[in-house]
Amino acid sequence: MAIKEDVENSVQEAEIREPLIQDNNNLAHGEDGPSQKSSSGHPWMVYFSTFVAVCGSYAFGACAGYSSPTQSAIREELSLSLAEYSVFGSILTFGAMIGAITSGPIADFIGRKGALRVSAAVCVAGWLAIYFAEGALALDIGRLATGYGMGVFSYVVPVFIAEISPKNLRGALTTVNQFMICMGVSVAFIIGTVLSWRVLALTGLVPCAVLVLGLFLIPESPRWLAKRGREKDFEVALQKLRGKDVDIIQEAAEIQDYITTLEQLPKPKLLELFHKRYLRSVIIGVGLMVCQQFGGINGVCFYTGEIFETAGFSSSIGTITYAILQVIVTGMGAFFIDRAGRKPLLLVSGSGLVLGCLLAAIAFYMKVNETALQAVPALAVTGILLYIASFSAGMGAVPWVVMSEIFPINIKGQAGSLATLVNWFGAWLCSYTFNFLMSWSTYGTFLLYAAINALAILFVIMIVPETKGRTLEQIQAAINK
Structure with a gap:
């Protein structure tokens, strides 16, 4: 299967046009061609990869929901004023803004999986700082760190899911990101009424641990691999996501052709x-x-x-x-x-x-x-x-x-x-x-x-x-x- 796009001779004038997909019959050839493979399979690896990624979304929700049920207990134990606790609560968004600024470059440089690992590690450090905190400074540092992780998760998780999903599942799977954020917030609200604030902080480590372990079992985003010129890894990852018996020639060619066109454009x-x-x-x-x-x-x-x-x-x-x-x-x-x-x-x-x-x-x-x-x-x-x-x-x-x-x-x-x-x-x-x-x-x-x-x-x-x-x-x- 081949895909053609019109690319202007001048790089500065290049325009991105919708790919034109040729008829399968013109391109079927050889024993490894599309005639030897099915065109669809069960996307279990896509589902599993999505599950791993949205552990980051759950961690996001756990961070966001932490401050509400713990306010009175933290203030009482650490003798914080209302102003000090307000700083603790609101500094989360400043950490998230820093995470948002850096999330794109990190995800482009070390990959979507690499960015998720970094975010999880920072969140773990933040939760531990909150757990061991004996004053406002350690609390704020921990909250800032978990906010940074939230900012990175909020960008990388939906992008990663969108880049690995087939078009018929992409919307639903990307929406699971928001569902898991809601789950994290809601669970923090509920269990925060029965757990101490230090133990509740430790529960924030669980989704981070699942995420880090799961990342060893799932492929990197094929589109990111293609952009980095890692053609063999790109094909392996795409085949793993679509299934070993699925014909990926058309999709792989479309992705490669499109990225080739983009690479001819100036780096914005x-x-x-x-x-x-x-x-x-x-x-x-x-x-x-x-x-x-x-x-x-x-x-x-x-x-x-x-x-x-x-x-x-x-x-x-x-x-x-x-x-x-x-x-x-x-x-x-x-x-x-x-x-x-x-x-x-x-x-x-x-x-x-x-x-x-x-x-x-x-x-x-x-x-x-x-x-x-x-x-x-x-x-x-x-x-x-x-x-x-x-x-x-x-x-x-x-x-x-x-x-x-x-x-x-x-x-x-x-x-x-x-x-x-x-x-x-x-x-x-x-x-x-x-x-x-x-x-x-x-x-x-x-x-x-x-x-x-x-x-x-x-x-x-x-x-x-x-x-x-x-x-x-x-x-x-x-x-x-």
């Missing part, structure tokens, strides 16, 4: 990401991260208990319901993403976010104006839970899926780092400003978030393409031309 610097050739993919990737974070998710997530208390509802019941709901709905999203498509899920999710914000705004408006106060708790809880469910259904996972699909491999490191950095900056800004906004106006805060989510719907409709059922090379060729 950061500012060159905004060149016309790459601008649309950068706008899509960064824009979706803005839509995901600035719609209020981290403010609502970090302060769910306080929101429920303000509305007159039980904080513990509300938080547990939230933890369970997000896991269930994220799992449903993983099931539907390769059936319904990325764009429909984003639009349904965005619509639910707007409606949830409006219900919460109406509830708090009624409370401020002392109107039908008995209905306020139920209306507020309905709005918040609808908001959480809607976010988990699409806006939580799909931006990461699309981000892993749209960047050509020659800019994936830099562009992915930029998108991930924007995501973490938005997470910090949203969580930092939430209490100030709520002090300004409870219902005004949710009206603001409703407006931002409405703009996100317009962005999805006008800018974001549907990527379901297409190879990475076809997606990137269609966008970056």
Whole structure:
């Protein structure tokens, strides 16, 4: 099987076009040709590799969920002030921003598996620093380290899964990343109520250990190997992922041809990401991260208990319901993403976010104006839970899926780092400003978030393409031309 792409004579004028795949009959030849192998097999190695990779996602969730159930115990044992504990909680996002900046170059230089190993090692060091901490400094160093690991995981895991998956499974498997993050957060919330804060820190070592051991058993990303010119390793890895009896000639040729074209292009610097050739993919990737974070998710997530208390509802019941709901709905999203498509899920999710914000705004408006106060708790809880469910259904996972699909491999490191950095900056800004906004106006805060989510719907409709059922090379060729 051969794949041809038109490449301009001048490197500076090179354009990436969608590969043209010739008919199988023209190219079948020899005893090792496609006629001797099946065209499909059971992708058990893809599933296993995904399982190993999403242990990093679970570690991500465990880091994010750690501070909520441990606040009172840590403050009491180590005599921390509220300000000192606030630094401990928020420094996580600064570590994640550093991880986001470095994740792309690390993943490009030492490979996707190498970046996962580095991230796991830093997380282990961070958890041990927290476990042995006797004061604020050691706690902050440990939290910063686990935040760095989160930042790297948030980029590398979805990229690795997207690069190893066949097109018909890519969306669902990449969405497992978000599902496992939710699992990590929820489990930390629940077991944190019965374990001491030091023992809870040790539980964060478990997914890191599974990840490191599992990486010895799975192949590296074939696309990264091809980009590094390791042709034999590339073919071995792709064959291992697809199955020993599967014909990989067409897919291998398409990947190689596409990367050959990319290698003829100039190596882009950061500012060159905004060149016309790459601008649309950068706008899509960064824009979706803005839509995901600035719609209020981290403010609502970090302060769910306080929101429920303000509305007159039980904080513990509300938080547990939230933890369970997000896991269930994220799992449903993983099931539907390769059936319904990325764009429909984003639009349904965005619509639910707007409606949830409006219900919460109406509830708090009624409370401020002392109107039908008995209905306020139920209306507020309905709005918040609808908001959480809607976010988990699409806006939580799909931006990461699309981000892993749209960047050509020659800019994936830099562009992915930029998108991930924007995501973490938005997470910090949203969580930092939430209490100030709520002090300004409870219902005004949710009206603001409703407006931002409405703009996100317009962005999805006008800018974001549907990527379901297409190879990475076809997606990137269609966008970056």
